[in-house]
Amino acid sequence: MIPVIVQDYKTNDVLMLAYMNEEAFQTTLSLGKMTYYSRSRNELWTKGMTSGHYQYVKSLSIDCDKDTILAKVSQIGAACHTGNRSCFYTDMVKEEYNEKNPLEVFENEYNLILDRKLHPKEGSYTNYLFDKGIDKILKKVGEEATEIVIAAKNPDPEEIKYEIADFLYHMMVMMVDKGITWEEVLEELSQR
Incomplete structure (x- = not known):
């Protein structure tokens, strides 16, 4: 099982964190859609199969320790099950800055x-x-x-x-x- 950080390929916004096993990775490669392993349901899960909010693979990279995948995707609709674009919509600590992509x-x-x-x-x-x-x-x-x-x-x-x-x-x-x-x-x- 390996964590996958998911980013929007255009904006680099971090959308979510999920997990993959080898079968999920191979399914992602064959479908071209992000597929994860749901730890709560103990099964494969292709993002968007029920919601229609697919994540189309643009690139997959592995970190230097080879223990985390970075996925750049074309996100259709919301990435978060709450309906938010990103799962990271709640600030815990935030310094004021003016971000201009x-x-x-x-x-x-x-x-x-x-x-x-x-x-x-x-x-x-x-x-x-x-x-x-x-x-x-x-x-x-x-x-x-x-x-x-x-x-x-x-x-x-x-x-x-x-x-x-x-x-x-x-x-x-x-x-x-x-x-x-x-x-x-x-x-x-x-x-x-």
Whole structure:
């Protein structure tokens, strides 16, 4: 019996801890879905068979002592039997810090822009851009790119950060308008 730490392959969020025996490991390999050994029921358990919340294997790694597996998975739905995304949702001790996973920030902003396109809100600048169409969106992308160049010639790094953020926002509006996701962009970038 070996413990398995399960992480979301995109965000690296720890989803759960479970156990595998050799049969569970072999079943995981053959199905491509995480299969564990339930110590309470004394049987194999493919995650999601009853809930539909499957964990599709992306990678399996073993630690240096060869006594713990790290599984990176594509999690469908909740990992925890309580309905939470992760089993680790209760803080016992927590120092205040500001965690910013770049991909999560980009995806959250992208999803907000997509929501504005699907559910327009009166007075929304994002909806103004969508209403004006692709030419207006592209004009703003071009303007913001030029403003980055101008800001980079100035000594104030705060101005550059501000202009880069403006550019990224307008670029994401263009991405949503064209139906391009961050996953597709990152896939392309990883091929270079």
